[in-house]
Amino acid sequence: MAERAPSACPGKPWEDKFVRYEIRVEGHLSETLAKAFPELGHVVMAGQTVLFGPVVDEAHLFGLLARCQSLGLRVVEMRPVPE
Template sequence: MSMDYEFRVDGLLPEWGRDAFCDMRIEEVPAQTVISGTVIDESHLHGIVAQLRALGLTVVSARPVPQAPP
């Protein structure tokens, strides 16, 4: 079952790294970047975290975001 997630990383996501998250929202906040979107399963979740680390970013948090009722 898919779930919306929010990932916070220290620093800014470089322009060349944004393509890896093209289906997600990217927001720069002071000293951090927030990446949010739908995660389809646990494997996808681990893949996103691995990609962030491969880009040299420190993952501060990865948390599910409650979805609004239909």
């Protein structure tokens, strides 16, 4: 089993390497719905809500998409954000 590199942020759930993502969903997310994504920031613009933040691995990304689906959110676009 491969060892993980020590985290630059001890006590944080993510590793040193992550990819920042934007997930655009249709409509304006209420503050209550936004709380379902505590690890992400959000901004409302042009009839959409953009969720953004670090995604540590593929499982995390699929989990975010599954959360969107379970909440009835329509994902319009998902993309990694260049650094």
